[in-house]
Amino acid sequence: MVSAVSEVTGAIGFRDARVLLRQDLMLGPLNWLIEPNQKWLIVGRNGAGKSALVAALQGEGERISGDIWYNDDEAAVVSTEIQKTLLEEERIRCEGQDERISGTPVSAVLRALSPDEAELSRFVQRLGLSGRETQPFRSLSTGETRKVLLARALASNRSLLILDEPASGLDAESLERLHQILEDVKDRTVLLLSNDWSRLPSWIDHVALVDAGELVFCGPLAGADIEPWLAQMMALSDRAGHLPEAAASDLPALDDDAPLVDMRQIHVAYGDRVVLTQFDWRIESGQHWQVTGANGSGKTTLLELITGDSPHCYTNDLTVFGYKRGTGESIWQIKQYIGLVSSALHMAYRVSSSLENVLVSGFFDSIGVYQKPSEAQRQIVGAWLQRLGLDAVRQQPFNQQSYGNQRLLLIARAMIKQPALLILDEPCLGLDAPNRALVLALIEQLIARAQTTVIYVSHDARDRVDSISNTLALS
Amino acid sequence: MANYFNSLSLREQLAQLGTCEFMSAAEFETGVDYLKGKQLVIIGCGSQGLNQGLNLRDSGLNVAYTLRASAIAEKRQSFLNAEGNGFQVGTYEEMIPGADLVLNLTPDKQHSSVIAEIEPLMKENACLAYSHGFNIVEEGQKIREDLTVIMVAPKCPGTEVREEYKRGFGVPTLIAVHADNDPRGEGLAIAKAYAAGTGGHRAGVLMSSFVAEVKSDLMGEQTILCGMLQTGSLLCFDKMIEKGLEPGYASKLVQYGWETITEALKHGGITNMMDRLSNPAKIKAFELSEAMKQLMRPLYEKHMDDIMTGAFSGGMMSDWADDDAKLLAWRAETGETGFERTEGSSDEIAEQTFFDQGILMVAMVKAGVELAFETMTAAGIKAESAYYESLHEVPLIANTIARKKLYEMNSTISDTAEYGCYLYNHACLPLLQPFMADLDTDVIGRGLGLNDQGVDNQTLIAVNQEIRSHPVEAIGQTLRGYMTAMKAIV
Ligand SMILES: NC(=O)c1ccc[n+]([C@@H]2O[C@H](COP(=O)([O-])OP(=O)(O)OC[C@H]3O[C@@H](n4cnc5c(N)ncnc54)[C@H](OP(=O)(O)O)[C@@H]3O)[C@@H](O)[C@H]2O)c1
Numbered sequence: 001m002v003s004a005v006s007e008v009t010g011a012i013g014f015r016d017a018r019v020l021l022r023q024d025l026m027l028g029p030l031n032w033l034i035e036p037n038q039k040w041l042i043v044g045r046n047g048a049g050k051s052a053l054v055a056a057l058q059g060e061g062e063r064i065s066g067d068i069w070y071n072d073d074e075a076a077v078v079s080t081e082i083q084k085t086l087l088e089e090e091r092i093r094c095e096g097q098d099e100r101i102s103g104t105p106v107s108a109v110l111r112a113l114s115p116d117e118a119e120l121s122r123f124v125q126r127l128g129l130s131g132r133e134t135q136p137f138r139s140l141s142t143g144e145t146r147k148v149l150l151a152r153a154l155a156s157n158r159s160l161l162i163l164d165e166p167a168s169g170l171d172a173e174s175l176e177r178l179h180q181i182l183e184d185v186k187d188r189t190v191l192l193l194s195n196d197w198s199r200l201p202s203w204i205d206h207v208a209l210v211d212a213g214e215l216v217f218c219g220p221l222a223g224a225d226i227e228p229w230l231a232q233m234m235a236l237s238d239r240a241g242h243l244p245e246a247a248a249s250d251l252p253a254l255d256d257d258a259p260l261v262d263m264r265q266i267h268v269a270y271g272d273r274v275v276l277t278q279f280d281w282r283i284e285s286g287q288h289w290q291v292t293g294a295n296g297s298g299k300t301t302l303l304e305l306i307t308g309d310s311p312h313c314y315t316n317d318l319t320v321f322g323y324k325r326g327t328g329e330s331i332w333q334i335k336q337y338i339g340l341v342s343s344a345l346h347m348a349y350r351v352s353s354s355l356e357n358v359l360v361s362g363f364f365d366s367i368g369v370y371q372k373p374s375e376a377q378r379q380i381v382g383a384w385l386q387r388l389g390l391d392a393v394r395q396q397p398f399n400q401q402s403y404g405n406q407r408l409l410l411i412a413r414a415m416i417k418q419p420a421l422l423i424l425d426e427p428c429l430g431l432d433a434p435n436r437a438l439v440l441a442l443i444e445q446l447i448a449r450a451q452t453t454v455i456y457v458s459h460d461a462r463d464r465v466d467s468i469s470n471t472l473a474l475s
Numbered sequence: 476m477a478n479y480f481n482s483l484s485l486r487e488q489l490a491q492l493g494t495c496e497f498m499s500a501a502e503f504e505t506g507v508d509y510l511k512g513k514q515l516v517i518i519g520c521g522s523q524g525l526n527q528g529l530n531l532r533d534s535g536l537n538v539a540y541t542l543r544a545s546a547i548a549e550k551r552q553s554f555l556n557a558e559g560n561g562f563q564v565g566t567y568e569e570m571i572p573g574a575d576l577v578l579n580l581t582p583d584k585q586h587s588s589v590i591a592e593i594e595p596l597m598k599e600n601a602c603l604a605y606s607h608g609f610n611i612v613e614e615g616q617k618i619r620e621d622l623t624v625i626m627v628a629p630k631c632p633g634t635e636v637r638e639e640y641k642r643g644f645g646v647p648t649l650i651a652v653h654a655d656n657d658p659r660g661e662g663l664a665i666a667k668a669y670a671a672g673t674g675g676h677r678a679g680v681l682m683s684s685f686v687a688e689v690k691s692d693l694m695g696e697q698t699i700l701c702g703m704l705q706t707g708s709l710l711c712f713d714k715m716i717e718k719g720l721e722p723g724y725a726s727k728l729v730q731y732g733w734e735t736i737t738e739a740l741k742h743g744g745i746t747n748m749m750d751r752l753s754n755p756a757k758i759k760a761f762e763l764s765e766a767m768k769q770l771m772r773p774l775y776e777k778h779m780d781d782i783m784t785g786a787f788s789g790g791m792m793s794d795w796a797d798d799d800a801k802l803l804a805w806r807a808e809t810g811e812t813g814f815e816r817t818e819g820s821s822d823e824i825a826e827q828t829f830f831d832q833g834i835l836m837v838a839m840v841k842a843g844v845e846l847a848f849e850t851m852t853a854a855g856i857k858a859e860s861a862y863y864e865s866l867h868e869v870p871l872i873a874n875t876i877a878r879k880k881l882y883e884m885n886s887t888i889s890d891t892a893e894y895g896c897y898l899y900n901h902a903c904l905p906l907l908q909p910f911m912a913d914l915d916t917d918v919i920g921r922g923l924g925l926n927d928q929g930v931d932n933q934t935l936i937a938v939n940q941e942i943r944s945h946p947v948e949a950i951g952q953t954l955r956g957y958m959t960a961m962k963a964i965v
Binding site for chain 2: 092093314
């Protein structure tokens with residue numbers, strides 16, 4: 001049981017607390033006091049235990065000893081977990097209905113935390129959500145659903161905001177706006193969980209460092225000597241190495257002279273909203289592309305036309321890997337040439353699988369594994385796990401991994417068959433600096449092998465890939 | 476039209492009821508090839524219509540929709556579903572004449588009028604497909620002799636059909652060819668290609684017959700699946716109120732209890748569900764279940780008999796003719812029950828608590844599954860079909876109650892299932908009343924609360940033996956084995 005907020009000071013936190021979070025995860029003893037209105041950055045590597053720590057604060061797991069102070073009614077939380085749960089509930093509730101036109105409207109999700117109406121419309125505007133209120137929540141892009149959660153949390157009267165990797169899915173401009181908004185938040189407590197220590201937002205006044213499930217440091221930012229720790233973190237991460245081999249391919253070879261993708265006069269509209277119109281795009285083999293564009297610019301639709309996940313691939317003049325879409329090819333014939341990472345895929349990867357099997361599923365383009373991998377494929381999986389530094393935990397369940405580790409695995413899953421076309425939609429979201437570096441290196445190595453063409457979407461200027469020279473900017 | 480089943484000789488009746496064979500993956504090696512280049516037209520774009528159509532198109536088939544004119548003119552949800560997903564949509568006159576395969580995915584109640592309209596428009600030697608055989612078997616619909624008639628029935632709601640396909644998997648599916656309408660002997664080839672197009676072949680396909688599918692589907696849905704859960708919900712809730720438990724808590728225990736309990740059923744059958752109880756609770760649940768089975772057996776047999784003779788469908792069709800008077804009255808009545816009207820409390824109930832405090836609910840699930848299975852197999856239905864139509868579907872229905880109670884369950888299931896469910900409930904409630912009078916909160920609401928968990932060894936051995944040796948457990952183990960073997964192959 002978690003006691004209410006400590007009456008005397010109104011603070012929340014732990015005193016000598018030990019918490020059994022899962023069968024194999026004991027936290028503590030923890031000592032951490034968060035006074036009202038403090039602004040905390042809780043920072044650590046992917047998988048360091050940041051979310052676990054906050055879960056324990058929220059009363060999850062079994063308290064073995066000590067005290068925990070926390071009041072759930074006072075908290076507004078924004079996290080990938082909550083986003084996932086809401087979307088999943090919507091999916092079940094609206095069985096059999098078209099997601100672009102039916103489902104709970106954005107306005108109802110926004111009002112679920114009984115916010116102050118004036119505040120709400122202010123944040124809706126500042127986060128660029130105006131005009132979205134009447135649309136179904138589940139029709140929004142990942143970035144937009146994230147903004148809805150942020151807006152409703154900010155506009156609520158809750159005295160504690162817990163923001164778990166709020167940057168996930170936001171474009172650079174939206175992220176900037178979020179920090180401006182947080183700058184003005186005075187009379188409430190904010191906990192910001194992040195793996196990005198290269199950036200200390202100016203509004204932060206306290207910092208908690210988490211490493212290997214332990215609270216290494218917590219206290220005021222002023223005077224905290226965290227540099228050596230950061231340096232150590234960076235050093236830890238050097239995982240240079242070779243790109244694992246590709247399995248021998250039994251796919252029908254592609255025509256070298258034909259483009260991989262040929263789109264002509266594409267037109268896609270949802271109701272009255274035109275997403276793409278009179279749009280042409282040709283992707284030649286070996287021609288790598290960086291795609292940019294704000295949330296809602298049609299980027300997701302564009303990529304889904306290629307992967308076959310948008311129904312509009314059947315209503316447009318579109319040829320992919322030599323298949324003119326809608327002429328008798330199956331979606332699996334298309335997918336066999338593609339490796340894909342996106343937030344939508346991450347959300348959809350909901351089956352309980354071991355880390356190893358998540359990689360195996362990359363050979364079959366499935367979520368979960370329903371076919372037997374060959375011995376050669378198994379060995380390649382082993383090499384990738386080693387390269388990622390995850391071979392010791394290969395049998396663990398995917399859904400119990402940290403968000404960052406899940407991401408890393410899904411990137412490897414997309415790369416594992418060294419596909420003709422690799423689509424990376426904001427792959428580095430949720431990755432810490434060392435893992436970002438690892439992913440960028442892997443992309444360069446794949447490109448150097450000259451078998452794979454890359455479409456790369458990223459908002460973060462730090463994540464540039466030097467070998468990508470073509471740019472498509474969507475507005 | 477006359478009931479088709481009743482027009483058959485006993486020999487043919489038994490042969491069709493007993494048609495049931497698990498098909499090997501090798502039978503689907505050619506995938507959708509048989510339908511490549513053919514024009515598929517789906518009538519209706521609801522739960523099955525939309526989701527099957529999306530899968531079939533993604534499998535490389537040519538899919539279009541036809542809807543009744545009013546749905547197109549008023550741009551109803553069905554029209555938006557089809558149009559918004561980029562399908563061609565047209566009236567019967569526009570679409571049916573060009574179709575090689577017509578998939579009738581309208582509600583069962585509408586089938587005879589829909590068929591009457593579209594049949595004359597169908598081109599010669601085309602094929603008509605169903606996802607449930609009520610119209611053919613119970614209404615005795617005669618289809619033009621040149622047309623092939625088949626069935627491909629996914630054993631899951633439409634959204635699951637789509638979700639599993641997107642993952643690269645599928646849902647268990649029954650297929651059948653109507654013996655009276657297979658003039659060119661191509662029915663099976665079409666049904667296999669259609670099943671492969673929905674992804675069903677990856678999860679397991681059972682070769683069945685129209686008769687076996689309909690009779691077992693009706694029996695399952697009205698007894699254990701919907702009927703028992705409805706009756707059980709009402710009885711358990713009322714008992715707890717009578718004994719002074721907090722209504723919000725009672726409501727929550729029942730609403731989420733079915734889902735939690737039957738999740739155990741899904742993974743390891745009745746054996747695993749019973750193993751989740753403490754030893755004294757297990758023995759208690761076993762005794763309760765035996766007592767209920769004795770009381771309810773005649774009721775299950777009556778349902779099976781009425782389904783077999785056609786008395787059930789006859790009664791329901793007269794209600795259709797009477798503008799659903801009974802169905803609507805029963806639906807309203809259900810909405811007024813204490814369980815339905817009491818908001819669940821916000822208490823957290825731990826997973827194990829649902830078992831410990833829901834011994835009676837566990838007993839009801841066990842009694843219902845076993846009785847439905849026993850009655851079906853005694854009537855000549857094969858164990859595989861009986862399993863899919865009883866135990867396999869209980870967790871899927873329990874999920875709907877967890878979402879929004881009986882209202883949600885009754886609006887998700889078909890009208891036929893809903894009608895049968897109320898029929899069962901009306902007979903079963905009074906039947907179990909005297910039995911319920913002797914029970915207390917130790918079996919529902921509070922738990923046994925024993926300090927001493929001791930039991931007699933001999934009794935426990937005998938009870939375990941009885942649970943494990945029930946025939947539903949043997950077939951369940953085999954079929955779940957197929958599913959998991961396919962699902963998590965490594
Ligand atoms: N739901 C399941 O879990 C399930 C599972 C397996 C098999 N099935 C079978 O699948 C079939 C379809 O069931 P469903 O649950 O998908 O039904 P549904 O969701 O209720 O959809 C029915 C569709 O038919 C249209 N429709 C209704 N009345 C019509 C009429 N008089 N004429 C023409 N079209 C009409 C509706 O559109 P408009 O009203 O807009 O015209 C709607 O698009 C049934 O045979 C059912 O037994 C269902």
